[in-house]
Amino acid sequence: xxxxxxxxxxxxxxxxxxxxxxxxxxxxxxxxxxxxxxxxxxxxxxxxxxxxxxxxxxxxxxxxxxxxxxxxxxxxxxxxxxxxxxxxxxxxxxxxxxxxxxxxxxxxxxxxxxxxxxxxxxxxxxxxxxxxxxxxxxxxxxxxxxxxxxxxxxxxxxxxxxxxxxxxxxxxxxxxxxxxxxxxxxxxxxxxxxxxxxxxxxxxxxxxxxxxxxxxxxxxxxxxxxxxxxxxxxxxxxxxxxxxxxxxxxxxxxxx
Amino acid sequence: xxxxxxxxxxxxxxxxxxxxxxxxxxxxxxxxxxxxxxxxxxxxxxxxxxxxxxxxxxxxxxxxxxxxxxxxxxxxxxxxxxxxxxxxxxxxxxxxxxxxxxxxxxxxxxxxxxxxxxxxxxxxxxxxxxxxxxxxxxxxxxxxxxxxxxxxxxxxxxxxxxxxxxxxxxxxxxxxxxxxxxxxxxxxxxxxxxxxxxxxxxxxxxxxxxxxxxxxxxxxxxxxxxxxxxxxxxxxxxxxxxxxxxxxxxxxxxxx
Numbered sequence: 001x002x003x004x005x006x007x008x009x010x011x012x013x014x015x016x017x018x019x020x021x022x023x024x025x026x027x028x029x030x031x032x033x034x035x036x037x038x039x040x041x042x043x044x045x046x047x048x049x050x051x052x053x054x055x056x057x058x059x060x061x062x063x064x065x066x067x068x069x070x071x072x073x074x075x076x077x078x079x080x081x082x083x084x085x086x087x088x089x090x091x092x093x094x095x096x097x098x099x100x101x102x103x104x105x106x107x108x109x110x111x112x113x114x115x116x117x118x119x120x121x122x123x124x125x126x127x128x129x130x131x132x133x134x135x136x137x138x139x140x141x142x143x144x145x146x147x148x149x150x151x152x153x154x155x156x157x158x159x160x161x162x163x164x165x166x167x168x169x170x171x172x173x174x175x176x177x178x179x180x181x182x183x184x185x186x187x188x189x190x191x192x193x194x195x196x197x198x199x200x201x202x203x204x205x206x207x208x209x210x211x212x213x214x215x216x217x218x219x220x221x222x223x224x225x226x227x228x229x230x231x232x233x234x235x236x237x238x239x240x241x242x243x244x245x246x247x248x249x250x251x252x253x254x255x256x
Numbered sequence: 257x258x259x260x261x262x263x264x265x266x267x268x269x270x271x272x273x274x275x276x277x278x279x280x281x282x283x284x285x286x287x288x289x290x291x292x293x294x295x296x297x298x299x300x301x302x303x304x305x306x307x308x309x310x311x312x313x314x315x316x317x318x319x320x321x322x323x324x325x326x327x328x329x330x331x332x333x334x335x336x337x338x339x340x341x342x343x344x345x346x347x348x349x350x351x352x353x354x355x356x357x358x359x360x361x362x363x364x365x366x367x368x369x370x371x372x373x374x375x376x377x378x379x380x381x382x383x384x385x386x387x388x389x390x391x392x393x394x395x396x397x398x399x400x401x402x403x404x405x406x407x408x409x410x411x412x413x414x415x416x417x418x419x420x421x422x423x424x425x426x427x428x429x430x431x432x433x434x435x436x437x438x439x440x441x442x443x444x445x446x447x448x449x450x451x452x453x454x455x456x457x458x459x460x461x462x463x464x465x466x467x468x469x470x471x472x473x474x475x476x477x478x479x480x481x482x483x484x485x486x487x488x489x490x491x492x493x494x495x496x497x498x499x500x501x502x503x504x505x506x507x508x509x510x511x512x
Contacts, residue, residue, distance in 0.1 A: 016304075019463065019465050019482075020467055020480065021287070021291075021304075022291060022300075022301045022303075022304065023292075023295065023301070023434075023480075023482065024288040024289070024292035024293075024295065024301070025288075025436075025480060027288045028287065031277070031283075031284065031306070032277075032280040032281075032282075032283045033280070035278060035280030036279075036280035039279065039280065044278075045278050045279070045280070046278065046308060047278075047305065047306065047307055048272075048278065048304075049303065049304065049305050049306075050287070050303065050305075051303055052302065052303075053465075079445055079466070079468060080445050080446045080449040081445050081448075081466040081477075082449070082453035082464070083464065083465050083466060084466075117444070117446070120446060120447075120449075120450070121450065122445075122449030122450050122453075123449075125449075140470075141470075157469075159470070188373070189335055189336050189337050189378075190336045190373070190376060190379040191376075192337075193336040193338070193376075193378030193379075193381075194377065194378050196338060197337065197338035200338050200339075207275065208338070208339065209309075210335070210337040210338075210339060211276055211282070212335060212413065214397075214413075214415070221337075224276065224279075226275075226279065
């Protein structure tokens with residue numbers, strides 16, 4: 001991150017590519033991890049799309065997203081099998097060839113040689129990237145992801161996706177980090193709604209969300225305040241806390 | 257479901273509305289549930305979008321999605337607080353007024369009366385639906401969702417969202433159910449990729465996905481076959497199983 005982050009928000013979109021998520025067979029486990037990691041470097045995740053392994057859908061969605069957001073991250077579809085079509089369609093979206101990357105081939109060959117596995121045509125597919133792309137390290141299983149323009153292409157398997165994301169975090173230029181405080185209250189949302197809305201109006205730069213819960217022992221709401229300015233955030237949080245107390249509740253702040 | 261389902265696929269999109277998902281604070285727990293449930297009534301989930309609680313984003317996305325898919329399902333943003341803006345923006349998308357629904361008010365009042373809770377302005381917001389909408393039952397906390405046109409608006413809290421979805425499943429008209437078989441093999445994806453791709457070419461109506469795994473005890477891939485025709489599915493599954501055996505692996509099918 002630079003010393004003087006840009007004043008405007010830096011935005012990102014996540015593209016989850018995979019029939020297995022849309023069929024309900026596999027539960028996505030990357031969204032929350034990437035969202036939290038992006039926020040830690042001052043980048044706001046503004047949209048997520050889950051799309052199938054369909055060539056034209058990948059190309060169309062990617063070309064829409066990469067012009068609308070500062071960064072696009074994709075997960076899924078970069079393995080050796082016939083249903084792994086992300087790399088070739090990212091190349092199509094950028095109108096460049098998919099080419100063999102010698103360094104990617106070297107990394108794969110080193111892994112396979114060490115395990116006595118043959119390098120065949122299918123495995124060599126994973127060494128192909130769009131012309132002009134730079135590699136994203138894969139410390140788990142060698143086959144790299146890649147970056148082209150503002151698009152970062154990562155694996156879908158959570159352990160690999162998360163390792164890849166950690167390895168690129170340093171390349172990203174964020175804006176101001178969005179800070180967060182949470183007040184848990186033991187009042188129903190309907191009881192606090194009006195007063196909470198008034199506080200939101202008093203602090204337009206703070207984004208206040210209310211998330212109700214019902215547990216075996218009771219009910220209440222988590223009131224989440226988010227914003228880049230620590231002083232504004234502290235004032236708004238104090239106002240929310242005082243409001244809960246004034247309405248007869250007990251505000252608590254979970255340890256961070 | 258009708259006796260003679262339409263020949264073309266029936267498609268759906270899920271719109272997850274909520275800053276708490278995009279910030280990474282909350283892990284979505286509705287996608288896989290709704291995807292699986294839709295498939296059980298012959299509807300294919302084709303796209304999921306996660307969008308923030310921003311009025312114009314909700315309106316624009318909804319108007320795009322409801323014309324592209326047979327069904328749109330939304331979760332999130334229908335509570336009593338200021339950040340619950342889904343209902344009013346669904347009304348805007350359909351260019352109708354948001355109106356008080358007497359039956360929704362009656363249901364809320366019955367719940368509040370039984371618990372000695374006052375009906376205030378914030379709670380009354382939850383009895384408002386777009387003009388022309390029909391209610392979706394909420395057996396958990398009374399505040400209903402609603403259907404307008406091909407759009408089904410549900411709560412975000414998983415227990416409520418899932419109960420609402422169960423209550424509307426009977427209203428949906430699906431096509432042929434997509435059947436699924438899974439062969440787990442103990443070979444690396446790179447070993448089976450070429451032969452698996454050949455089987456995919458032999459069975460164009462079957463969608464074959466390969467999902468690698470690494471566990472403490474070994475590695476392999478789940479080979480998932482999906483399609484509407486039981487005979488084609490059985491033939492393709494047999495072909496995959498025989499292929500794994502021929503390549504020296506041990507194909508197993510998990511109990512369903």
